[in-house]
Every structure is written in structure tokens, then in C-alpha cells.
Amino acid sequence: MNRSRIFKIILFLLYLAAVAWLCFGSFKPSPKIPRSFMGYPIDKVIHFLMFLPFPVLGALAFDFRSWWHALSISTLMGNIIAFSFEHLQGRITKIRVTDPSDLNANFLGITVGIMIAVIIGLLARKK
Numbered sequence: 001m002n003r004s005r006i007f008k009i010i011l012f013l014l015y016l017a018a019v020a021w022l023c024f025g026s027f028k029p030s031p032k033i034p035r036s037f038m039g040y041p042i043d044k045v046i047h048f049l050m051f052l053p054f055p056v057l058g059a060l061a062f063d064f065r066s067w068w069h070a071l072s073i074s075t076l077m078g079n080i081i082a083f084s085f086e087h088l089q090g091r092i093t094k095i096r097v098t099d100p101s102d103l104n105a106n107f108l109g110i111t112v113g114i115m116i117a118v119i120i121g122l123l124a125r126k127k
Contacts, residue, residue, distance in 0.1 A: 012061035016081070019050050023085045026095055044105040051109035054078035056117045071117055075110060082106035 037045045058074025059067065083103060090098030 008057075008060045009062075012057045015053065015057050019054075019081075020085065022046070022050055023089055024093055024096070026093075044101060047102045047105035048109040048112075051078060051082055051106045052113045052116075054081075054110055055113040056120075059117065067121055071114065071121075075114055078110045078113075079107060082110065 055075045059070035086103045089096035
């Protein structure tokens with residue numbers, strides 16, 4: 001395994017650790033953080049942004065047959081992890097709850113991440 005592949009796997013694992021920390025961590029509300037962003041609740045925006053890079057980082061981390069295959073596998077993994085994290089929040093933490101709208105924001109982040117990856121892939125193919 002070359003250094004580039006090892007770096008991509010480590011980056012992906014660090015990303016997963018950061019997402020887990022954000023999902024299961026205990027944070028005190030700060031008066032400096034706005035309650036909404038462009039009319040959307042800030043916690044939904046955070047969930048969206050947490051999972052936005054998942055498809056690309058997952059596809060880069062693992063060496064599948066093709067970029068499209070890697071993207072589809074990482075997307076499936078992302079959806080499973082998003083569902084699992086959201087479900088476990090209400091089960092193993094005392095201050096977090098399982099919220100279907102958080103799960104929707106997670107899935108939306110993954111979906112937009114897929115679209116961005118596809119656009120980048122198509123543009124790279126033209127060059």
C-alpha cells in the first residue's frame with residue numbers, strides 16, 4: 001500500500017472520529033452561536049455539513065474497481081453510519097435524542113455530497 005492510500009485512509013478515519021465526536025459529544029449551548037442559518041435550524045445545518053464530505057472521502061479511502069463503484073459503496077456506508085449514529089444517540093447518551101429530522105439532514109448531506117462528486121468526476125473526465 002502506498003503513502004497516498006494510507007494518507008487517504010487515515011484522513012477518512014479521522015473524519016469518522018470527528019463525526020462520532022460531534023454526534024455523541026456533550027456540548028453546552030453558546031449564546032454566540034446563532035439558532036438558525038438562512039432560516040434553517042443550526043443543528044440541522046451542522047448535521048448536513050457533517051455528512052456532506054462522506055461520499056468523497058469514503059470513495060477516496062478505499063480502492064474499488066472504479067470511482068463510481070467506490071462512490072456508491074461509500075454512499076451506502078454513509079447512509080448506514082448516519083442511521084446508526086442517529087439511532088445510537090438516543091440509546092447510549094443521556095442528553096441526545098434520536099431525531100428523524102437530523103437523520104434527514106444527514107441523508108441530504110450525503111446526497112448533495114454525491115452530486116458534487118459526480119459533477120467533479122464528469123468535469124475531470126472531460127479534461
